[in-house]
Amino acid sequence: MSKYFGTDGFRGEANKVLKADDAYKIGRYLGWYYSREHRGRIVIGKDTRRSSYMFEYALVAGITASGSDAFLLHVTTTPSVAYVVRTEEFDCGIMVSASHNPYYDNGIKIIDGNGHKIASDIEEAMENYIDGIVEELPFATGEAVGTATDYAIGRNRYIGYLISLATRSYKNMRVGLDCSNGSTSSIAKSVFDALGAKTYVIGNEPNGLNINKDCGSTHIENLQKFVLENKLDVGFAFDGDADRCIAVDETGMEVHGDYILYVCGKYLKENGRLEGNTVVATIMSNLGLFKALEKSGIDYLKTTVGDKYVNEAMVEHGYVLGGEQSGHIIFSKHATTGDGMLTAIMLMEVILEKKQSLHTLCENMKMYPQYLQNVRVIDKKAIIENEAVQRKKHEIEKMLGENGRIILRESGTEPVIRVMAEATTDELCRQLVEKMVSVIEDNI
CATH class of the missing domain: 3.30.310.50 (Alpha-D-phosphohexomutase, C-terminal domain)
Incomplete structure (x- = not known):
């Protein structure tokens, strides 16, 4: 097991476990690594927690000091960083976020040029550099010093991409959104408004200290109450960096990742789009999911816990749908990471094409306690x-x-x-x- 980098990056309490110096050294190493043969290009996004600004600037300092250029997406989602990296020829991407953790934690996720989580050997090399095990890296001088550029346009292109994936208008659909006071606060409503939905939003007033606080995918009870009070057709809750989505149906029932895998897997199979007739899940998915998939004639592959391992299995076998009960859902035809906004759009596709409520779509899957x-x-x-x-x-x-x-x-x-x-x-x-x-x- 890595010393600092787990299945979801380097994460811990800001300036206690994960320090500004660590971010600077990560920037130094990546800036050096990607500038050995050409001028490196690294794109950075962050969520809304207070310490994200500190880590963003520390990363920029390290990257530019090593001779690579930094491009800033500012407040955005983890999947948007993965999208920009793989579509706009960046060497790697960095997301500053501790996902669903409280505001005082933070993390650094690194994404390779193909939009996947970075290789473990590079993580190990960065750990050695952080600990001073390897010799100091050279500093760039003169014209070789890197630059930092505002790149908010990349986030806007991602928003456009999401909108382009919708196959139908959301007109007459009453949709609730819980943005977790996080990365989707400035994205989710604009996407659903553009698609024609009547949107109702909570958890969209970030102040740096309230990300994930009694809201979002880890506090689904708020969205459940909101959907019932406003008589909404469906609700979607995201976590701090929006790589997760948990839905709520019109009755207020929680529709977690296992339900989403079942509903979308069955839909893709019916439309001849479920490659290998297989859904990838983890060993912690509910037994009810596996029994429901079997009843629908769908095969499944179990991995260890972590969307990283789900993605690796999908890439290895060419499967198109996988995820976790927590709401990390990967649609590999459209993205390389779990993407909460994409998941919401894919569920809306099923609801609208099948002309059925989300509750009806879920009712044939029985969850085991x-x-x-x-x-x-x-x-x-x-x-x-x-x-x-x-x-x-x-x-x-x-x-x-x-x-x-x-x-x-x-x-x-x-x-x-x-x-x-x-x-x-x-x-x-x-x-x-x-x-x-x-x-x-x-x-x-």
Whole structure:
């Protein structure tokens, strides 16, 4: 496992875990790396949290000091950075965001020239540079010093691209949007207005401190209430950097990523557009999704948790749809990352073409109750492989058969093991997790 870079970049509390110096060194390394054979071009976006400005400027200083040019999208979404990188011949892109985390956290996500997350060997090299393991990099001098350029036009092109993907007018559709006081605050309403919807918006007054605070995809209860109070047809909630989308149907029901994979997968299959007849999901997706896909004659591929791994599997096999229950949904014909705005537009396509409500589209997928508990440990791998732990896990699996499952997963960011059970009732899920946790604690 990398020291700083996890599955979603270098993330932590601003100026405690992730410091301005770290951003400067990342900029220095990337500026040097991409200017070895030509003048590097690196595009930068940020979300609305207060520390994003600090990290943006530190990155620019490092990039230009190493001889590459920096192009600033300013406040924008993670998927817009990926779009601009791959369509406008940039060497790489950087997004300053901690996604769904609170305002005091921040992160640096790096995207390669093809719009995918950067290779692990480059991340490792940056970590070595941050820690001073490798020698100091040369500074650019004279005409070789890089420049910084306002590039808001790139964000506007992304907005135009989203609008171009809609196949029908949204006229007469009443749509709710929760922008999480984040990156979509200046984007989402303009896109849905341009497509003809009557839009109702909450969470669109960012002040640097309120991103994700009691709003957005991690606090879906606000949008549920908003949809019901205003009698809306559908609602969409995004996270801070808009790489996630959770929907709410007209009854106020949460339509999370597993529902979205089912609805869109079935629609693509019906239209002959589901390459390989396969949807990619993670091991943490609900058993109800897999059973619903089987009933619809759709195959599925499970990956470990993380949209990075979902994307890798999609690229390897040429699949077009994949994602996570959290709302990271990838439509690979249109994007290389999870894209909340794109997901909302794709769901609108299904609703309008099928002439059915979102609730009706979801009703044939039955969710299994789930219960999750984290157990703090010292050696995650040793506990997972412990004989008594494995024996209890197999015992539970045998008892559940096809009517549930038990999952033990090492966290990629914390010293914890996540224990998750799915079964026919909430009470049974809780009992099974408690039994599993008891065995783990006895063997710590």
